[in-house]
Amino acid sequence: KQEVTQIPAALSVPEGENLVLNCSFTDSAIYNLQWFRQDPGKGLTSLLLIQSSQREQTSGRLNASLDKSSGRSTLYIAASQPGDSATYLCAVYVYQFYFGTGTSLTVIP
Amino acid sequence: EADIYQTPRYLVIGTGKKITLECSQTMGHDKMYWYQQDPGMELHLIHYSYGVNSTEKGDLSSESTVSRIRTEHFPLTLESARPSHTSQYLCASSENIGGQGLSDTQYFGPGTRLTVL
Numbered sequence: 001k002q003e004v005t006q007i008p009a010a011l012s013v014p015e016g017e018n019l020v021l022n023c024s025f026t027d028s029a030i031y032n033l034q035w036f037r038q039d040p041g042k043g044l045t046s047l048l049l050i051q052s053s054q055r056e057q058t059s060g061r062l063n064a065s066l067d068k069s070s071g072r073s074t075l076y077i078a079a080s081q082p083g084d085s086a087t088y089l090c091a092v093y094v095y096q097f098y099f100g101t102g103t104s105l106t107v108i109p
Numbered sequence: 110e111a112d113i114y115q116t117p118r119y120l121v122i123g124t125g126k127k128i129t130l131e132c133s134q135t136m137g138h139d140k141m142y143w144y145q146q147d148p149g150m151e152l153h154l155i156h157y158s159y160g161v162n163s164t165e166k167g168d169l170s171s172e173s174t175v176s177r178i179r180t181e182h183f184p185l186t187l188e189s190a191r192p193s194h195t196s197q198y199l200c201a202s203s204e205n206i207g208g209q210g211l212s213d214t215q216y217f218g219p220g221t222r223l224t225v226l
Contacts, residue, residue: 001168004151034215043115043199043217044152089152096167097142097215099152 002027004092006100013080014108021075021103023090028068030092035064035075037086038102044089048075080107112136115200115218122190123226130185130221132200141183142215144199145169152199158183190225197222 003026013019023033032051036044048057048064050073056065063076073090087102113134122128134141139160144152144167154167158177172194173187183202187194200218 032213036217041220041222043219044201044215046214046216049214091152091215096154096157097152099144101149101151 002030002092002094002098004090004098004100006088006090006103008103009101010104010106012106012108015080015082017080017107018076018078019080019105021077021088021090021105023073023075023100025071025073025092025098027094028071030068030094032093033064033066033073034091034093034097035062035073036089036091038089039086047088077105080105082107082109113200113202113216113218115198115221117221118219119222119224121224121226124189124191126190126225128187128190128223130198130200130223132183132185132218133181134183134202134216134218135181136202136216137180138202138204138216139180140203141177142201142203143167143173143175143183143185144201145171146197146199146220148197156185190223192225195223195225 005024007022034049035047050057050066061078066073087104089102091097091099116131141158143156146152153169155171156175199220201215203215204213
């Protein structure tokens with residue numbers, strides 16, 4: 001069974017800092033990997049999706065990378081803002097999505 | 110902007126009641142999912158569907174049942190709610206790429222927070 005781990009579980013940074021969130025998975029035979037953000041009491045919002053043939057995807061201040069052979073993905077957030085405060089989840093797809101427990105990010109003004 | 114809706118958003122009921130959580134999407138997606146999420150824990154897949162008249166159980170065992178009579182609608186039913194069913198239930202949908210079981214971006218509804226007393 002696929003297991004997805006996210007480190008760190010929580011992160012607090014001052015506004016303006018660049019930061020990296022990590023995601024690792026045990027089975028490299030994935031079809032794609034997706035990063036989400038979840039705000040308290042709400043559903044998930046898709047941020048980036050990386051297909052298995054891709055190595056990275058970018059959207060605005062976000063950049064996600066994928067290294068299937070090592071079972072790792074990173075989400076890079078540039079110039080963090082207080083509005084980035086949320087829980088960030090990664091999920092890998094192998095006929096169904098497997099989610100990590102997330103990294104809770106707090107950006108301090 | 111994804112168009113996937115869940116009702117009710119919050120539900121507090123007594124033990125033994127039958128409940129149905131509604132989920133609908135207007136994107137014409139074939140694949141739909143139900144996840145259960147406890148506070149601080151990862152999402153666990155409890156049901157999914159590849160299309161009309163298709164329903165499958167996910168990795169997490171659940172006493173709930175689902176139906177898929179229409180593409181846009183994927184309701185979840187608990188025949189007799191218990192306190193152990195207290196959780197957040199999230200519905201999602203995605204396109205089915207190439208008909209090979211692959212999947213594109215998942216879109217999530219806002220969730221239903223269920224409390225069973």
